[in-house]
Amino acid sequence: MMDSQQVRQLLAVVIAYDNRKLADANILAWTEAARRGRWTLAEAVDAVHEHYASQSVWLMPGHVSATIRARRQDLAQREQAGYQIAAAAEVRELVAGVGRHVDDVAEHEPAPVPSKWRSACPHCHAGPGAPCVRPSRDAAPVALANVHPSRLNVAAS
Numbered sequence: 001m002m003d004s005q006q007v008r009q010l011l012a013v014v015i016a017y018d019n020r021k022l023a024d025a026n027i028l029a030w031t032e033a034a035r036r037g038r039w040t041l042a043e044a045v046d047a048v049h050e051h052y053a054s055q056s057v058w059l060m061p062g063h064v065s066a067t068i069r070a071r072r073q074d075l076a077q078r079e080q081a082g083y084q085i086a087a088a089a090e091v092r093e094l095v096a097g098v099g100r101h102v103d104d105v106a107e108h109e110p111a112p113v114p115s116k117w118r119s120a121c122p123h124c125h126a127g128p129g130a131p132c133v134r135p136s137r138d139a140a141p142v143a144l145a146n147v148h149p150s151r152l153n154v155a156a157s
């Protein structure tokens with residue numbers, strides 16, 4: 001949003017082109033137009049240059065508003081297009097990643113059962129292929145990393 005100081009800066013640019021004489025009422029009118037059009041100083045100055053670079057019509061606040069509006073729409077469309085391109089690239093990447101993942105999984109054989117687990121454990125009665133367990137007071141039995149010595153003897157025999 002532009003304050004009256006910025007409106008004066010803007011009108012200095014306008015005067016450079018058309019030598020208009022400004023009264024306080026003009027400054028108030030332009031300030032109001034800036035407020036309604038939500039101009040920024042940079043956008044408005046650019047719109048003034050754009051206007052006088054391309055046409056010889058006496059500049060009115062409506063010209064500035066229209067130019068700023070067109071710029072913003074153009075920018076929004078470019079951004080939208082940018083997002084879409086980025087989103088499409090991201091999807092392609094994801095899809096490629098999914099493909100790789102499936103290949104990885106397909107190449108992997110199921111992990112072999114450790115030989116120490118081939119037979120059932122005579123101590124804790126863990127079945128073949130299952131780890132030895134130790135009973136737990138308040139929860140399910142806890143799997144052990146090692147096997148009971150008696151199970152090793154069975155495996156060895």
Ligand SMILES: [Zn+2]
Nearest residue numbers: 121124132148
């Ligand atoms: Zn066991």
